[in-house]
Amino acid sequence: MKIVVAYKWAPNPQDAEVAPDGSVDWSRAKGAVSEYDPVAFEAARQLADATGGEVVGLTVGAASVDSPLARKAALSRGLDRLVVVADDRLADADGTRLAAVLAAAVRSIGDVDLVLAGDSSVDVAEGQVPMTLAGQLGWLGMAAVSGVTPSADGVVVERDLPGGITTLALTGPAVLAVTTDAVVPRVPGMKDILGAAKKPVEVVPLDALEVPDVVAATTLSGSRPETGNRRGVIIDGADASSAAAELVAALRTARAL
Amino acid sequence: MNVSTQTWIVVADDPAVSGLVTTARGLGGAVSAVVVGRKSVADSVARAGVDEVLWLGEPGDGAPVEAYAGEVARVLAEAGAAPLAVVGATTPAGRALLGAVAARFQVPVLAGLRGATLEGDAVVVERSVLGGIAERRVQVVGGPSVLAVAAGGVTDEGTAAAVREVPAQPLGAARVTDVRVKEQTGVDLGAARAVVAVGRGLKAQADLDLITDLAAAAGAELACSRPLAEGVDWVAKERYIGISGQHIAPELYVAVGISGQLQHMVGVRDAKVVVAINSDKAAPVFAQCDYGIVGDLYEVVPALAAALRAGS
Numbered sequence: 356m357k358i359v360v361a362y363k364w365a366p367n368p369q370d371a372e373v374a375p376d377g378s379v380d381w382s383r384a385k386g387a388v389s390e391y392d393p394v395a396f397e398a399a400r401q402l403a404d405a406t407g408g409e410v411v412g413l414t415v416g417a418a419s420v421d422s423p424l425a426r427k428a429a430l431s432r433g434l435d436r437l438v439v440v441a442d443d444r445l446a447d448a449d450g451t452r453l454a455a456v457l458a459a460a461v462r463s464i465g466d467v468d469l470v471l472a473g474d475s476s477v478d479v480a481e482g483q484v485p486m487t488l489a490g491q492l493g494w495l496g497m498a499a500v501s502g503v504t505p506s507a508d509g510v511v512v513e514r515d516l517p518g519g520i521t522t523l524a525l526t527g528p529a530v531l532a533v534t535t536d537a538v539v540p541r542v543p544g545m546k547d548i549l550g551a552a553k554k555p556v557e558v559v560p561l562d563a564l565e566v567p568d569v570v571a572a573t574t575l576s577g578s579r580p581e582t583g584n585r586r587g588v589i590i591d592g593a594d595a596s597s598a599a600a601e602l603v604a605a606l607r608t609a610r611a612l
Numbered sequence: 613m614n615v616s617t618q619t620w621i622v623v624a625d626d627p628a629v630s631g632l633v634t635t636a637r638g639l640g641g642a643v644s645a646v647v648v649g650r651k652s653v654a655d656s657v658a659r660a661g662v663d664e665v666l667w668l669g670e671p672g673d674g675a676p677v678e679a680y681a682g683e684v685a686r687v688l689a690e691a692g693a694a695p696l697a698v699v700g701a702t703t704p705a706g707r708a709l710l711g712a713v714a715a716r717f718q719v720p721v722l723a724g725l726r727g728a729t730l731e732g733d734a735v736v737v738e739r740s741v742l743g744g745i746a747e748r749r750v751q752v753v754g755g756p757s758v759l760a761v762a763a764g765g766v767t768d769e770g771t772a773a774a775v776r777e778v779p780a781q782p783l784g785a786a787r788v789t790d791v792r793v794k795e796q797t798g799v800d801l802g803a804a805r806a807v808v809a810v811g812r813g814l815k816a817q818a819d820l821d822l823i824t825d826l827a828a829a830a831g832a833e834l835a836c837s838r839p840l841a842e843g844v845d846w847v848a849k850e851r852y853i854g855i856s857g858q859h860i861a862p863e864l865y866v867a868v869g870i871s872g873q874l875q876h877m878v879g880v881r882d883a884k885v886v887v888a889i890n891s892d893k894a895a896p897v898f899a900q901c902d903y904g905i906v907g908d909l910y911e912v913v914p915a916l917a918a919a920l921r922a923g924s
């Protein structure tokens with residue numbers, strides 16, 4: 356089985372600075388493999404090991420998604436090889452454009468049976484890219500996947516849905532977005548990190564892919580949401596019962612109880 | 613591309629569509645629905661305040677709802693002029709339908725919606741982006757505005773729109789073989805006046821008793837951070853707060869042993885009073901609370917429960 360793992364190299368918005376006009380300064384935020392994507396790497400590795408398949412990592416984004424550090428971070432997590440589309444023309448690309456580029460890359464990799472992705476990215480966090488990717492490919496797309504295991508003729512997919520824990524027999528190509536319930540990702544060891552340097556990386560130029568035109572949203576204006584207007588009264592809890600009494604009194608005064 | 617005044621809602625076998633209908637109605641034009649799933653859902657949507665329902669037929673042979681996503685997009689594309697807007701739910705299946713629609717028209721999906729209005733003949737969308745750190749007013753020119761919104765509840769407007777069946781061919785890639793119904797907790801955190809939430813500061817599942825006791829003393833519902841509901845199974849999934857969990861606005865929110873990461877705190881941005889209990893005085897939660905106690909939850913929580921009971 357040939358499995359592609361779509362992962363994102365992204366900064367945590369927690370570390371970004373937002374100006375009053377809503378513009379975001381990322382200079383103090385460092386990129387990393389998006390927090391939940393290692394779950395997809397691990398699920399893919401386990402599936403491939405059980406079926407004798409290959410795991411191909413795939414990321415698309417600005418030129419910065421292809422640094423030596425970024426390559427190593429991905430390749431040390433159980434991939435066989437990496438495909439990257441890194442181009443500054445994708446710096447502010449929205450989800451549908453990213454999905455269109457990902458779809459073109461999946462097509463160019465060829466003979467892909469399954470795409471695994473994270474449940475949502477650390478920066479955008481909308482859980483939409485994998486589902487739009489499925490749309491671009493004309494494949495089945497399923498989110499909330501809490502388990503993927505091999506079966507005789509394909510893959511057994513488990514999903515944690517409001518209607519219940521749903522089991523499916525998957526026989527065709529699909530994009531699956533996995534939650535942290537699926538598997539516990541490995542922590543890369545020294546061997547994995549050293550091995551990463553030897554694994555092949557294919558850099559695919561954006562212009563080499565057949566990507567359809569995608570309409571982008573026009574930003575009219577921006578703002579920074581009102582936060583930080585909380586009182587911020589901090590009580591020392593060394594003496595727990597006096598701290599508790601002080602808090603209860605304050606909450607009663609604030610009519611919060 | 614010519615854009616009409618027609619708005620569609622796309623429904624993935626879920627009668628809870630009030631959020632979709634409200635957003636679609638706000639755009640002024642006619643509102644039609646495409647419904648994937650059971651006839652009973654199509655009938656329910658027909659009474660939820662739409663003008664017309666296209667139903668893709670009873671799903672046969674265990675096809676998951678998502679197998680119809682491409683067909684939903686096709687129905688919209690073939691319905692005449694391109695729609696003004698297409699509104700769907702942020703649920704897992706809702707996002708699959710929206711993804712197919714976005715790919716069909718090659719337009720963005722706009723989530724984090726705070727409002728959508730018609731200005732002239734264009735849809736102007738206010739949305740919260742990047743986990744809630746910034747807000748944007750945006751507009752899509754040259755294609756439908758595809759909007760992802762909270763599903764809302766089930767509504768019955770009294771009158772039923774016509775339901776028309778249109779044939780559809782689902783993808784055959786997957787078949788549902790089993791559904792294990794979960795224990796319904798029936799919890800409604802959104803309605804709770806006070807909520808006590810616990811995070812990874814809790815050392816063992818058995819220690820949850822401490823937290824439920826505090827919740828009882830405060831007349832509060834129990835909630836948690838994501839790591840306690842996913843991965844480990846200490847607390848039910850519908851009780852975790854945050855960007856991918858519940859968004860709530862109680863009078864009082866108490867965060868116990870929760871560090872205060874953005875992805876968690878965005879879920880209680882609208883809470884009236886936020887209290888934090890954390891042993892690390894540098895925890896980010898202290899910069900986002902009204903009252904904080906720096907201390908060990910294993911000492912502070914029982915003391916707080918006792919103080920609440922003593923005063924009442």
Ligand SMILES: Cc1cc2nc3c(=O)[nH]c(=O)nc-3n(C[C@H](O)[C@H](O)[C@H](O)COP(=O)(O)OP(=O)(O)OC[C@H]3O[C@@H](n4cnc5c(N)ncnc54)[C@H](O)[C@@H]3O)c2cc1C
Nearest residue numbers: 811812813837838854855856857869870871876891892909
């Ligand atoms: C795409 C994405 C979506 C996410 N969505 C969500 C979401 O919806 N909801 C959510 O909650 N998280 C979400 N997260 C995860 C989030 O980023 C944090 O990892 C998570 O909220 C941390 O949970 P926590 O505060 O319980 O744990 P930690 O960050 O580990 O914090 C534990 C805290 O407990 C304190 N502590 C330890 N011992 C004690 C003690 N004895 N007494 C008192 N305090 C103690 C520590 O000082 C620490 O501050 C998401 C992440 C991503 C990437």
Ligand SMILES: Nc1ncnc2c1ncn2[C@@H]1O[C@H](COP(=O)(O)O)[C@@H](O)[C@H]1O
Nearest residue numbers: 361362415472473475476481482483484
């Ligand atoms: N630029 C990208 N390149 C590769 N995969 C991505 C990219 N953006 C998002 N994904 C995948 O889609 C998941 C959900 O992202 P999002 O829709 O942004 O919340 C991520 O966890 C990744 O697995």
